[in-house]
Amino acid sequence: xxxxxxxxxxxxxxxxxxxxxxxxxxxxxxxxxxxxxxxxxxxxxxxxxxxxxxxxxxxxxxxxxxxxxxxxxxxxxxxxxxxxxxxxxxxxxxxxxxxxxxxxxxxx
Numbered sequence: 001x002x003x004x005x006x007x008x009x010x011x012x013x014x015x016x017x018x019x020x021x022x023x024x025x026x027x028x029x030x031x032x033x034x035x036x037x038x039x040x041x042x043x044x045x046x047x048x049x050x051x052x053x054x055x056x057x058x059x060x061x062x063x064x065x066x067x068x069x070x071x072x073x074x075x076x077x078x079x080x081x082x083x084x085x086x087x088x089x090x091x092x093x094x095x096x097x098x099x100x101x102x103x104x105x106x107x108x
Contacts (some may be wrong), residue, residue, distance in 0.1 A: 001036065001096040004091040010025070010048045010081055018081045029054060034061020036098055038045045044105065046082070059092065071083035 010018045022040055029038040035056040043049035056062040065071060078086075 001093065001098065002059065002062045003089075003091040003096060004052070004054045004056075004062075006052045006054075007087045008050045008052065008078070008081075009046075009083040009086070010050060011083045012048050014081045015048060018050075020083065021077060025070060025074050027067065028068070032061070032065055033065055034058070034069065054094075057100070062092075101103075
């Protein structure tokens with residue numbers, strides 16, 4: 001699996017527009033056959049910072065993702081919204097198979 005986290009600092013004056021773009025991008029990515037999941041997370045201390053958390057089945061699915069029209073459109077539009085260059089964590093590992101239970105916390 002491939003796990004990708006990208007931190008996007010968004011310009012405050014473009015925040016509302018970005019939310020619409022982010023919703024559509026998530027819908028497009030989750031419709032891809034090789035996508036395992038895609039979620040946006042918002043920083044609790046900085047409401048203008050978002051993290052894209054995405055996971056793809058394998059390298060082929062990741063390559064197919066990068067070749068989609070919606071990725072090209074997002075990459076072309078994103079510079080108008082970001083306040084600084086996004087930062088990324090990229091992990092490609094056969095050991096990752098998806099979500100699993102967290103052993104340290106269980107409901108009471």
